[in-house]
Amino acid sequence: MDRSNQTSPVVGFILLGLSAHPRLEKTFFVLILQMYLVILLGNGLLIVVTLLNSRLHTPMYFFLGNLSFLDICYTTSSVPLILDSFLTPRKTIPFSACAVQMFLSFAMGATECVLLGMMAFDRYVAISNPLRYPVVMSKAVYIPLAAGSWAAGITNSVVQTSQAMRLPFCGDNVINHFTCEILAVLKLACADISINVISMVVANVIFLGAPVLFIFVSYVFIIAAILRMPSTEGRKKAFSTCSAHLTVVVVFYGTILFMYGKPKSKDPLGEDKQDLSDKLTSLFYGVVTPMLNPIIYSLRNKDVKAAMKNLVRQ
Numbered sequence: 001m002d003r004s005n006q007t008s009p010v011v012g013f014i015l016l017g018l019s020a021h022p023r024l025e026k027t028f029f030v031l032i033l034q035m036y037l038v039i040l041l042g043n044g045l046l047i048v049v050t051l052l053n054s055r056l057h058t059p060m061y062f063f064l065g066n067l068s069f070l071d072i073c074y075t076t077s078s079v080p081l082i083l084d085s086f087l088t089p090r091k092t093i094p095f096s097a098c099a100v101q102m103f104l105s106f107a108m109g110a111t112e113c114v115l116l117g118m119m120a121f122d123r124y125v126a127i128s129n130p131l132r133y134p135v136v137m138s139k140a141v142y143i144p145l146a147a148g149s150w151a152a153g154i155t156n157s158v159v160q161t162s163q164a165m166r167l168p169f170c171g172d173n174v175i176n177h178f179t180c181e182i183l184a185v186l187k188l189a190c191a192d193i194s195i196n197v198i199s200m201v202v203a204n205v206i207f208l209g210a211p212v213l214f215i216f217v218s219y220v221f222i223i224a225a226i227l228r229m230p231s232t233e234g235r236k237k238a239f240s241t242c243s244a245h246l247t248v249v250v251v252f253y254g255t256i257l258f259m260y261g262k263p264k265s266k267d268p269l270g271e272d273k274q275d276l277s278d279k280l281t282s283l284f285y286g287v288v289t290p291m292l293n294p295i296i297y298s299l300r301n302k303d304v305k306a307a308m309k310n311l312v313r314q
Contacts, residue, residue, distance in 0.1 A: 012094045013185070014174045017085035018279070028283075029086040035287050036079045042294030043068035045308065053307040059142040060126070060241075061304075063119045064297060066146050067248075070108055070115065071290035077104035078286055082178045090174075095165075098180040103161040105179065105286075110207045111153025116249055117211035118145045120218040123242040128225040156203050163199055167191050177279060179286075208256065215249055244297045251292060255285040 018025050050056045050065040081101060085091040093101075125136050164182055167189040177184040182200070186193050222242060229235045298304050 012092055012173065013098050013169075013180065013188075015081070015085050015091040015093055015178060015180075016174060016176045017082070017091060017178050025086040029083060032079065032086075032283070032287055033083060035291050036075060036083075039075050039079075039287070039291045039294075040072060042291065042298075043072050045311075046294045046297065046304070049304065049307045049311055052311065056303060056307055059122050059137040060119070062142055063115060063122060063146060066149075067112065067115060067119070068294060070112055071293055074105065074108035074112070075287060075290050077101055077108065078179045082283070082286075085178055093180065095169075098185070099161060099165045102164065102180045102182055102185070103157050106160050106182070107154045107157035109153070110156045110203070111150050112252065113207045113211045114149040114152050115146065116245070116252065117214045118142075118149055119245050120215040120249070121145075123245060124218040124222050126241065127222050127238050153207075156207060160196075160199060160203060163196050164189075167193065167196070178283065181282065208253075212253055219246065240301075244301055247296050248293055251289055251296075255281070255289060 018028060046068040047065050050061045050068075078101065081091075081093070122137055122142070126133050129136065160182065164185060167186070168191050169188055170190045172188055175181070175184045175188065186196055219242075226235050226238045229238060298308060
C-alpha cells in the first residue's frame with residue numbers, strides 16, 4: 001500500500017547521530033572538533049605552500065593542492081552538522097539543507113575518486129617516461145584533467161541528489177545517521193527506489209570501480225618501471241615519489257570498501273551495534289581520512305617538508 005496517501009509530506013528530517021549513546025557525544029565532540037581543526041590547518045598549509053613555492057608548481061603538487069581543497073570542502077559540508085548533532089540530540093534539518101549537504105558530500109567524494117586516478121596517471125608518466133614528462137603532463141593537460149575530475153563529480157552529484165530528493169517522503173522522517181547520508185535517506189522514501197539503486201550501482205562502477213582498476217594498472221606499470229632501474233638509489237627515489245599517493249589510495253578506498261562491502265548482520269539483537277559501527281566507520285571516512293592526507297604527504301615528501309620549513313621561517 002502506498003504510504004504517501006496516508007500521511008503528510010515530510011518538510012524536514014531528524015538526525016539521530018549518537019543520541020542513543022549520550023555518553024559518547026561529549027567525547028566525540030571534542031575529538032571531532034580537534035580533527036576538524038587539524039584538517040583545516042594541515043590542508044590549508046599544503047595549499048599555501050604549493051601556491052607560494054615555485055619549486056612545487058608541477059602537476060603532482062597541483063593535483064595535491066586540489067586534493068587538499070577538496071578535503072576542506074568535503075569536511076566542511078558535514079563536520080559542522082556532526083558537531084551540532086552532538087550538542088543537540090535529535091537535530092532537525094530542513095529538507096533543502098539536507099539536499100545541499102547531500103549534494104556537497106556526493107560531489108566531493110566522487111571528485112576525489114577521479115582525482116586520485118589522475119594522480120596515479122601523473123606518477124606513471126613521471127616514472128615510466130621521465131624525459132617526456134614535461135610534454136605529456138603540460139599545463140594544457142593537467143589543468144583540464146583536474147577540471148574534468150571536478151566536473152564529473154559535480155555531475156554525478158546532481159544526478160544522484162536530484163533523484164533522491166524528488167522521491168516522496170512521508171511518515172517517518174528520522175535519519176539514523178550524523179548527516180543526510182543517501183542510503184539512510186532512501187530508506188525513508190515511501191515510493192519505489194529501484195531507479196535510485198540502479199543509478200547508484202552505475203555510479204559506483206564509474207566512480208569507484210573504474211578508478212580503482214585504473215590505479216591498479218598504473219601501479220603495475222610503475223612497479224615494473226621501478227624494477228627495471230639499474231641503481232638501488234634510483235629505485236628508492238622513484239618509489240618515494242609515489243608512496244604517499246599509494247598510501248592515501250589504500251586508506252581512502254579501503255575505508256569505502258569496508259563501509260559498503262562488509263556483510264550485514266541478520267541478528268535483530270545486533271542491529272544497534274551494527275548501526276553504531278556503520279556510523280563510526282562513516283565518521284572515520286569523513287574525518288580521519290582528510291586529516292591523514294596532509295600528514296602522509298608532508299611526512300613522506302622532502303620537497304613539501306622543506307617548503308613548510310621555509311614558510312615557517314618566513
